[in-house]
Each structure stands twice: as C-alpha cells, then as structure tokens.
Amino acid sequence: MPEDDAVVRVQGVIKEFGPLRVLDGVGFEVARGQTVAIVGRSGSGKSTLLRCIAGLESIQGGNIEVCGNAVGRPGSAARAQLRRDVGMVFQSYNLFPHLNVERNITLALTLVKKESKAAARQKAAEVLRLVGLTDKLLAYPEQLSGGQQQRVAIARSLALSPQIMLFDEVTSALDPELTAEVLAVMEDLARRGMTMITVTHEMGFARRVASLLVFMHQGKVWEIGPTAELFANPKTAEFAQFIGSEL
C-alpha cells in the first residue's frame, strides 16, 4: 500500500493506566477503503487501541494520525475535525434512551453539522434504510432488540458521513442470530468501500471481510498481515494457539 494513502497511521503508541502499560509501542497503517480486524485475547489492549484512535483516551507516547490530524495529545485542536472524520460504534450500543431512533440520529446532524431539521430527517431515513430499520424511525431504544439497537447506533454514526468507522466488539453482547444481522450490515459497509477498523471476536467475520488482520498480544502488535495469509501461515506460536482456540 502506498505510504500517502494511509488514512490512519499509528506509530509506537504507548498507553498507560497508572503503572500498567496497556499499549507498548503499537504501530500499523490503514489505507483508504481497507477493512481491518484487530483480534486478540481479553486484555491484549485491542479495545484500548481503538479508543485511542477514536480520541477517547490520551496516549503517553508515540503518534496517532487520522486523516492527517494528530490524535490523543491533550489540547488537540483537531478534535472537532476528528469527530467529523471518525465514527465510533460501541459494544453497549450507547443509544440515547430518552430520544427516539430518529432523534438519536438527527441530534448531531442538527447540533454539530448545523443541518436543517428537514435535511437531517431525510438523512436519518436514508441511513435507516441502509441498516434495514426504516420502520423503527419513531421507536425508542428500549423497544428494540439488541441487534436493532446496534444497527441504529451504526446508522447514527453513518449519518455524519465519517471517513472511517471504528467498531469496538459491537456484537459481543448479542446472541448469534442478532450478531449475524449486525455483521451483515458491516459487511455491506465494507463492500461499499468504507474504511473500517473492527475489534472483534468473530473470527469468521474477520476472515471473510477483513483485508488486514492485526493480532494483538501483551499490548503489542504480535502479528500483522493480509488476513488469508496470516490464517494460512501463523508465524508465532501465540497466534497459532489463538486461532486454534477461537475456531
């Protein structure tokens, strides 16, 4: 991949929680349109890495660049821009429980992007069609299944037209059937050329959809490479063991 094509550039990132070093010199690059899966055991630092890229955590060393803007250092002036470039979807959906589906989606459109109510509503209808929930426009989050809530959360992020979507174990709280419907939406996004970084336990999904696989272990990028290659040829015992236990 050509160097200047990278939309996310992570270099030597160090993240510490008190005395605990969670990320220990992590680095990789993501090209536009690429789908990246970050896998690894619990505690390997993969979710923390994603939260750092999203600007939700400060970093103690290294650099993170998203669409050319530095992330994670205190007082980053580019924070507003980062918010425009990056969409984040969480394991626990984090919809706003007091607002209906439409308002969940239009809130940031009207407040942050200053779109008119009508334009925001139209956008909400559009993104809901993408995730197959047109009929839930006026429902409240608690009236939806977990899978539906997660699809609304994806739609809410998509409505802001981000350059990159981050997914943090978005199916971990869902049963297999609901997991499938959320993964289908994500696969569809990947096919449409959205740049995606996904922290996941769904090895089948990673294998099917991700072009780049990152295996995290003990706060480091332990193995990285094209997904098919890595699965066919694990270079480290840790990764071989990991895919052995997950599949």
Place this chain on the structure above:
Amino acid sequence: MNQLGTNHLLYLLVAAQWTVALSLIAFVGGSVLGLAIALMRVSKSGVVRAIASGYIQLIQGTPLLIVLFLSYFGLGIIGLKLVPLVAAGISLTLYAGAFLGEIWRGCIEAVPKTQWEASDCLGLNRAQQYTYVILPQAVKIAIPPTVGFMVQIVKNTSLASVIGFVELARAGQIVNNSTFEPFVIFTCVAAIYFALCYPLSVASRTLERRANAGR
C-alpha cells in the same frame, strides 16, 4: 384568656399560606443555586469543584437555625437589616441549594459514562452534551429524591419562626399565647403540616416506583 374559635383556625390557615410561600421561595431559589452547585461539582476544573464542595460541607455542617440567626441578626448588626421573609428566604435558599446540589450531582453522575463517550464521538461539545443528553436523563433520576427533599423544606420553614416570621409554627405559638390550649392548637398545626407534606411524600414514593419500573 380568649376562647379558641374558628377565627383562630382561620388565622392558622392564613399563616400556612406563608409557610407555602416560604417553601416555594426556598425551592425555586434552592433549585437555581442547586443546579449551579451540581454543575460545579462535576466540573472539569478542580478549583471549581473544591469551591462547590466547600460550600456544601459548610452548609451541611451548620444548623439551619444558625444560618437564620446569621442572616437576620448577624447581618442586622453590620447594618444590613433584612425583613424576616427575606432573611428566611435567603437562609432556606442557601440550605436547599447545598442539599439539592449534592442530590443532583449524584443524579448527573448516575448517567452512564458511556453516554458522555457516545455523544463526544458524535461531536457534541460539553454544553450540548449536558443540554441534550446528560441532564434530560439526570432529571428523570432526580425527580423522586427532589420531591422527597421538598418535604424537608416545608418542615424546616418552621425554623423561620425564631426570627419573628409569622408562618404556621409562629402563628401556632401566637394563638396559644392568647388561648392557652397548647394540645389542641399544636395538634392543628401538626395536622396542617401533615396535609402539606403527605401529598409530597406520596408523590415521591409513586415517582420512585415509576422510575424503577422504567420509562
């Protein structure tokens, strides 16, 4: 000595209106102050948080009676003579502000941290996060304990009687001084307080049940 009559009862009821008025002043003033204190308590600035928590500790650690003495007699000595209604209104506002501030801080912090993160990721600034995401959820959590605290305010207005403000408790003393029927009179006074507070208690319990049952 006068015979206890309906005009005495009427006098108590008129005085009860002042109890209600003072309660409303304390509640409205305390709400405005309390919201400011609550927001200061969850501020990003350590200095602002320290000021708010110092205020809360000061008021919570001082008897309301002493606050009343200070604002009426104390300020009077240094030349700032307040009428009893104003002195009592200020004292109760200071008192309610500290307690409501602390109650509401808890309610704001009870909104999950993930709501902050989600709204942050959508690009909302801090004021927008409060206005559209955090406070609407905090208000729902806050209603039962707030209504419960209103009962405390109503009862504590009786302390204003010591600075000569004629509300329900003071009116009871005055009627008693002329009729000397303490048992009957103060039973009436208690009954009127009860009539004011009981509906609030019931409302608080009902709201709490409803909040626990979800939206």
